[in-house]
Amino acid sequence: MTGGDDSDRQAGDPHALGGGGGDLGRRPGHWISDEPWDAETDLQALDRKDLDASTTTLIWRRFKRNKLAVLSGLFLLIMYLMLPVAGFFAPYHPQARNTDAIYAPPQEIDIFTAGHFLVTYPTVSEIDMATFQPKFTADYDDPRPLRWLTSCGDPWSFLGLGETAFRLICPPEGSDLYLIGADRLGRDIFSRLLHGAQLSLTVGLIGVTISFGIGMVLGGFAGYFGGWLDAAVQRSIEIIRSMPELPIWLALSAAIPANWGPVAVFFMISVILGLLDWPGLARAVRSKFLSLREEDYVRAAELMGASTTRIVGSHMMPNFMSHLVASATLSIPTMILGETALSLLGLGLRPPAVSWGLMLNDALDLTAVEIYPWLLAPMIPVILVVLAFNFLGDGLRDALDPYS
């Protein structure tokens, strides 16, 4: 591409338009910069930048190309950032019962009515004497505007530091705000979804931390030292992998004493979920250790007298840490689903804790769901979060693979 002859350039060179100042006359009507232009500089700059770029930059650049993964990552980031302030976004306290709103359907919201922005109508419930189901009728002549950024209802606590009743949206004066309806005790499902996310989403993080710790230590020892330790770890990996997860989870969580508080139960459940998940990670760590142990730079470090801690910590770890993070990302959804399944079956978290699985427990009642389908609402965030974690994990793994 060194200047070439003109015919060549017109045929295929994408830079032809701006190229070689002298050829301008042949294409009237186009604006062409007078600046001297060297076809090589751009390419060189790009090359240099690529060569100088750190691994992180390269990975980030590859990751950004996968739009779905980026989107999923953003979605999860927002979800997790929302967790500590879930109470601010929820119009109600998750335990606030309203006997007038038992099984209330999702409420109608009008965007502009009577000069107000976002309006609901007060609803009156009465028992239909023929079917014995509550019937809700809205009074459309009486629009009530939502209240924004005020205090209302029971206070929510911010990370246990302080309590406030200040909320983003409050139900209108003298009316209710059930965006996704209410459950069998008249509790707002939307507020419970937001609060339920706190437990449902953190259970995966804690579980993965535990399984990560066990997997790293056992896999690392097995891979680095080999011998009987390796054999023992290998056997236990095989045994745990051959056991069906869910029945064992059920048995372990059935062993949690009934008199434990919700927080203790929550931690126990995360530990149980983590305890069965480590074999996959341990296996990955072990195989990485086995292959990296033979690398020249490890040999060199050994010959120079570096300690085991140093070799492992600063030479080997950076090489496989990123892969482990990617595979850990992929095992978080398994744990979220595990907690949901356990709570759904009544062996996981216990009320008054709020989690998506516990909310779905209500949905096991066939007749209730038939009449009040909004009880199934927690399925949507579960599926979205699981999908997002899968996309994010896939994206990370692809971005980290230098050969892709």
Place this chain on the structure above:
Amino acid sequence: MAAYALRRFWTMLWTLLLVSMLIFWIVNLPPGDVLTNQIQQLQASGEAASVSKARFLMQEYALDKPMWEQYLIWMGFWPGPHGFSGILQGDLGWSFELDKPVGEVVGEALWMTIALNAFAIVFVYLVALPLGAIAAVKANTWVDYLATFVGYIGLATPNFLLALILYHKGAQWFGLPVGGLMDKQYADQPMSFAKLGDILVHMIVPIIVIGTSGMAAMVRRLRANLLDELGKPYVTTARAKGVSRVNTVVKYPLRMALNPFVADIGNLLPSLVSGSVLVSLVMGLQTIGPILLSALRSQDYFLSGFILLFVSVLTLAGMLVSDLLLAVLDPRIRFSGRRR
């Protein structure tokens, strides 16, 4: 081959032994169980008859012995109060909650569980094999994209949520009976053709629900493997020599790609069995799933212990079959085994 099979069987046996210890330990984890509570109540009443009954129960179930001895008696390695009478001898123990022998409680449910899982595996393979092969041969066409899309949905939708949806909507959407494994009229009847047919019809939806996620993973893996094989020079040679289109795929590349496909059963089975337990619980199927749950809730540990053991045996036996099948398919495994 025989030596390989024997060695593989031996590995399974001692894995099973360790698993059984682990299970016995897990089911004994809860501090109190039905029997201990009963005994405590009897002793607290202070009446002579009750105290002696409590003592009888203690002895009958070897509760006065240390844990390891209880385990050995349970398994039938060690003489208990009635001589050698454990799982190995066919005595599955006593369900305290239901006051029936465990064998009687689980009874039919065991066969239902085996049938459900076996059908689910057959479904996974029957659907995944053609779908994966077609997706690979027609790579990057709409058939492929459709298969990938279905696969992703199947992989991402947790099967108990799928079960929950179909439990509510399945009857409406497909006109198939959903919930339970048989019609109420057959519940206590002996097996007959009418009952068998009814069970099969009831199993369709659960099998699809249980199999979907495993199937999706299989399709993806088979597609990737087959694509790798199809790019190899020998396939080009075969095509150049005029081998028919079907044969260029089926005769060698598919056989090569089938290998990890069969080996994968090891990963598939535990999750499949887990899934079947969960789906049974959600859809109210009469397998061992609901029995396990109630046994765990009431801490009826002979019952729950046996069910957990059975579920593990199911997975381990399945893995054994897949390994043997793999050895039949792939001579390299047989021979490398012999050299070791």
